[in-house]
Amino acid sequence: MPLSRRALLSTLPAATLSAMALPLRARAAGRPAAAGGTTASGAAAGEAHTRLIANTVAFFAGTPDSNARPEVRAKLASIAATARSRLAAMDGAGPGELFRGVALGTSDPNLATSFQYLYEIALATRAPDGGTPSGLHGDTDVQRRVIDGLIWLHERYYGDQSKGYYGNWFTWEIGISSHVSKILALLADALAGYRPGLAATYVASMDGYLRNGEDGDVDLDSRFHTGANLADITTNRILQGAVLGDDARIAKALADQLTVLATIDPYDLRHGVTDGFYADGSFIQHASVAYTGSYGRGLLTRVVQTVTMLDGTGYTTDDRLVRVVQGWVTDSFAPLIFEGWLMEIVKGRGVSRTTTGYADAAEVVEAVVGLAAHATGADATALKGYVAHLRQTSAAPLDPSVFVSPVSVAAYADILADPSIPARDLGPAERHLAFNAMDRTVHRRPGYAFALARSSSRVSRYEYMSGENLMPWFQGDGAHHLYLSGQDQRQAFGVDYLTAVPPHRLAGVTAPVETRHTVPELYGTLWYDNPERGFTSSSQAQNTYVYFPRGTHPFSGGASLGAYGVAGLVQSDDVGYAAKRAGDLPDDFVAYRDADATKSWFLFDDEIVVLAAGVGDGAGRAVTTTVDTRIAAPSDTLTLTGRLRDGARWSGTGTAPLAWLRYGNATRAASVGYVFLDGPRPTVTLDTVTRSRRAVRLANPDTPVTKQLFAVTVERPAGAPHTSMAYALVPNATERHLDGYAGRPLAVLANTTRLQAVAHRDLRITALNAFTPGTHRAGRLSVRGPGSVILRETPDGAMAIAVSDPTTEREAVTVVVRGRWTRAVAADDGVRVSRVPGGTRIAVTTRHAYGRSFTATLR
Incomplete structure (x- = not known):
């Protein structure tokens, strides 16, 4: 059985999250860890950095084995076609442009787009051709064009800190840095032989643009460095550390990123942050927006990418990390994906975009495919079964060529072709x-x-x-x-x-x-x-x-x-x-x-x-x-x-x-x-x-x-x-x-601004919402409001009851079930059952419960 996210995170206090960022090689050697999380250096560190870069290149560009697969051809063709289109746009660029039609100087989206186009060209030069040569793989001339483009952009539009940082902060702190960091990893060898100081120059500039941080680094107290945004920034900094051979940067970035694993406790906020996953599976970004389907999706993707990038490097991706993220998939994402469609209610402003629903779910599928590769036993089987389930139930066939990684495309094909994997949702149909x-x-x-x-x-x-x-x-x-x-x-x-x-x-x-x-x-x-x-x-x-x-x-x-x-x-x-x-x-x-x-x-x-x-x-x-x-x-x-x-x-x-x-x-x-x-x-x-x-x-x-x-x-x-x-x-x-x-299987027992209650006679359910203070009665139930109650009776006289405080402000909610006295045969912590004249009293301590339900079974 997968460990519940609540149980797992109870084993991950803040100090443990930082400790998980220590390189395994440093701990195994008995060396003390520096404040940033590591002291490893020399040959071991160099090997780790090389492996991290190689993992990153393999993820984004694929491997000879993955790219030789027929299922990956469409993805490779897309990478090559995009790169050729960008090269043509570079050839046709006019004044003030690196790419035709993308004017620079006042538009921060256009500047980010220019870096994106350079990344797409660089990617094609590192993607092994497989069975369909693109002519771009390993082309050093094209790689140097990308490097020259980086130099040109830095000299004219990016390097001068006094002229940059106009428009949206995200462009400067995350968007541009995401493209540049991946380029530096993809072209690490080419840069070393052609412009060896450029990586350090760009990293220094990226640090300078991290203006919502502290001294060019992440600030966990900043409202901008939370949730998915924090994962983006720290993933970039992990790559930058590998390119520069800066172990301390990697360890600090990883320790910062691991803070997103902690379940948000609204009564004990860390760094004042409300962004992240909650005990009931909710995800919040921007302090108060329900955002599982957009920012939450991005956070899931980045963390799984981090696990993949660090595989075999000696930087621990402790299996507890995998289990936490699997909890996100089970408790937060799977309930919101219906037959391959990611629901609109958790997308914030993203609900107005044209590529939603099935396309959003495809990003989750790729993350689950990647996560399954790092899970073991029943956990891995469950994740793979969920991937097969989504493919089986979706009304729109998922096109794996939209995946970011060619390796994911191949792994997805393997899952679907494996008859031993049962297609199964991660939760019951009801x-x-x-x-x-x-x-x-x-x-x-x-x-x-x-x-x-x-x-x-x-x-x-x-x-x-x-x-x-x-x-x-x-x-x-x-x-x-x-x-x-x-x-x-x-x-x-x-x-x-x-x-x-x-x-x-x-x-x-x-x-x-x-x-x-x-x-x-x-x-x-x-x-x-x-x-x-x-x-x-x-x-x-x-x-x-x-x-x-x-x-x-x-x-x-x-x-x-x-x-x-x-x-x-x-x-x-x-x-x-x-x-x-x-x-x-x-x-x-x-x-x-x-x-x-x-x-x-x-x-x-x-x-x-x-x-x-x-x-x-x-x-x-x-x-x-x-x-x-x-x-x-x-x-x-x-x-x-x-x-x-x-x-x-x-x-x-x-x-x-x-x-x-x-x-x-x-x-x-x-x-x-x-x-x-x-x-x-x-x-x-x-x-x-x-x-x-x-x-x-x-x-x-x-x-x-x-x-x-x-x-x-x-x-x-x-x-x-x-x-x-x-x-x-x-x-x-x-x-x-x-x-x-x-x-009349349905009966409306009350419908006012004080009390609303319904009975379902066939199901033997009575439920109510009491909106105001005072005692409210409906059917066999009375409750001191505000509160929500649902009661179900069975023919043999047993009953189950659930109580919550929807205001999150009450110390306790008390319910009385009128009729013959019943005793509790099971009850959640915080629930007390006692006899009162004419019935049974259920007192529920709702303090610091943040709206969760408390249940009891009575007989």
Whole structure:
């Protein structure tokens, strides 16, 4: 059995993380370690540095054995074709250019691109040809052209520190350095014979541009040197150390990188850092953004690359490191990948990019392939089985030529060809995952996956930055993605969903009906520019109020009981609106007020029940609550059928007193049902829309997207009083199935802004969210709120209960189960069960639990 990440990290205190960076050869020889982590020198160090560079070249360029494989030919052809294209662009360069069309002097992206092109040329000269010679491998003339290009860029656009560091800090501290460091490794021999001092010159410049660090090195107290960014910087510095023969640099960089292995404890932060993986599998970057699918993906990739680079060098990659990263794959990534599609709810601004979903998952697959090569026994089998599972279940065949490493391509082919490896997911098909540390919920069944994005005073409502994700305002307000099994998710979600669906009509959202403007429209730049008030690019104020503002209410979270769960959210204004209203922000700063809603989601087997109370707007605006929104190709055949509350059949669009509605896509063999348990009449619409992908991201191509847009909403006109509603989403529903809900297997026990509760009679489950202080009662349960509770009874009289504090602020949550007294036969630490008049009292200590669930089994 793989060791759990929590158990593993309990063996890795901060001192141990540093010790893991010591070279094995130094410890074996009994030599004391220097402060940076090593004292190894001489022949042993030189051999280690040579091996590190060789490993790096092999990873990026491949080996003679890997590149001779037929499966790798497409990757090699891509490397060669890219290099020839870059050489042609170099030949056609005009004044102020190293490559044709990439003007230099004022554009930091263009400068980074120039270094990237040099790397791509250098890579082709180091890639063994295999069976299809490219003519570039080993070409010293081409290598010298790359080196001359480095010299030219350094002399004119990079070396003068007084002229550099314009634009985005990332370009100077990470982007350029990533390309240059790999070039120095790829061309180490060529540099030694042609320009021996250039590597040291570039490393000195890269140190100089590390301006968010300390004395040209990483600063673990810097908000810029965290998580995936820290992994990028330290990977670069490991390579730089190998090229320069600087053992201390390698050891210090590795020790810094290993700090990302530590699970984030929000009650005992190291260096004040909230970025990283949490005990419940959540991943945060940018202090408060749910980011497993972008920055987390990058961190996974970099750490696996580090393991590969250090293999056999004598720098320990202790097997505990591999086990920690395997825990990330199992607990953090696998739950978020459904049939080869990486879910949108954890991508921040990256959700607006055109290459998402299957392409994102491919990067994870390559990391898992690489990790499996360093795992052993059952761990290696599980990782390889997961790779086979993703290949088997994905609707879009993975193209391994998109992998970074030719060696990964060959290893991936070996896994798929091995009949002894069982294709198997890393978790059960039926599971419920409360990623409460990042305000996300994932509920999975064999036929569907439901992904919910929440927000709070701890977690950002959305992320906008750099002209990406231009209309993000409601993405953390309970927006959901309902993925149906067997579908090509590119047709249902991805950038085209974000493009076609108006932002206030995202599935699951309650939003005001009003015109909003993007940041570039408001200010004429990619950010709000007011240096006198602290608003510059990437400043704390910019981050807090513009790029990724948090909400202002603490209630967001829920309880998990086995494969079932309940989640809740009190929708709130973001901190920008609150600060503007308090007079703390400049007059020309624009902030938008949110609508009002208190919501709960009850996640069962066949349905997701949603309750909403206090739905309306304190400012008197019209408000839309979107039950669901789905897109389809213009040629798809859609059917909308239903039954009215009086039993009559219904079809088409419009506003009607529906008991249920069924959306069917005959072309895709997909369907979703909607059961309306209570509330105002829903409105059903079906339109055809055409919008440009550039509407959601400035760098997207101006490609028009035409989609059929289905929506079922509850509309509240301006000035209408606040209301409540209850409905259920039923994935893969038939009309007969939907008619069955007339038998009332679902019962709404309470639906107010104080308490929301549902009973599922068939499953014998009662669940609730208590949003306010005081005692709340629903069915057999009473709870002193705030808190979330889910109870399941069995026919023999046993029951299981789960309790959590979604505010993360309470010392304890107390629940009473009325009826015959029961005793605890199993209970988590922190759970106390006692008898009270008329029932059983469960007292749960929730202090410092950060929203996790506590469970007990009673009989």
